[in-house]
Amino acid sequence: MTILERIKSNSAKLTDSDQKLLSALLENRMEAAYLSGAQIAERAQVHEASATRLAQKLGYKGYPELRAQLQREVLEGQDAANRMRRSVAKVEHGDFLADLVAAEVTALESLSRCISQSEIDEAADRIFQARRIFIFGQGHAQSVASFLQRRLDRFGMTTIALTGRGRDIAERVVGMERGDLVLALAFRKQPKSYPPLLRHAASAGAGSILISDLAGPMMEPRADLLLAAPRGRSGSEFQTPTIPFAIVNAILMTIAGRHEEPIIGRLEKLSDLFADFE
DSSP states (O other), X not given: OOHHHHHHHTGGGOOHHHHHHHHHHHHTHHXXXXXXXXXXXXXXXXXXXXXXXXXXXXXXXXXXXHHHHHHHHHHHOOSHHHHHHHHHHTOGGGOHHHHHXXXXXXXXXXXXXXXXXXXXXXXXXXXXXXXXXXXXXXXXXXXXXXXXXXXXHHXXXXXXXXOSSHHHHHHHHTTOOTTOEEEEEEOSSOOTTHHHHHHHHHHHTOEEEEEESTTGGGOSSOOSEEEEOOSSSSTTSOOOSHHHHHHHHHHHHHHHHHTHHHHXXXXXXXXXXXXXXX
């Protein structure tokens, strides 16, 4: 298991000190991979023994074993070119389609173990009940966010896209109030605008949902509801977009199933509007 996979499976056990240590470890892996437990604890401003306790929570014998794992992951490299190179190298006889299908099936099977239907139900109800839905997605998440926004618009919900620079986002959320909902999508690492957005939502009394991958448990502040699952066979290989799309589609289907009468009524009204506008 990668370090992020261990964090995901043990997220419920992590304390504030653990979170500080993990932030110090993962913000600059290249440097942190060669620091001692005492040095990383000093950097995180926690007690020296906290590094050992964190390593043991994650299933390592001690901090040196955790650090060795981090060093291996750093040496593997995390840039897009290396991830694609490793993925391509594993395919035999150029059978890329079959390998991709197998990888997607594996990822989808993992999804059903990482996220329960009860969590999808909760997300669907929170979205349906929200006064306005502020949808945040940048980089690779933007395509999924755009898809989700269009579907929610068709359900007759009021959505606001949070795209662009931090100042652009600030202008769109200044009127956020209790009863609103932030629906954030973020993968691989925490976007710069994520912390101030979640802090503002909390201060305004708005709810929050985060759809993410193995980096999700590390993102701070924590959302009210986290839906996170791996997007590939490991964090160092090709990361499929199928998983976040599957999570989003599951939410949309659940909204329609749990709130069928109003949703179907709005879709029928939309069909009439399409005919009228055309």
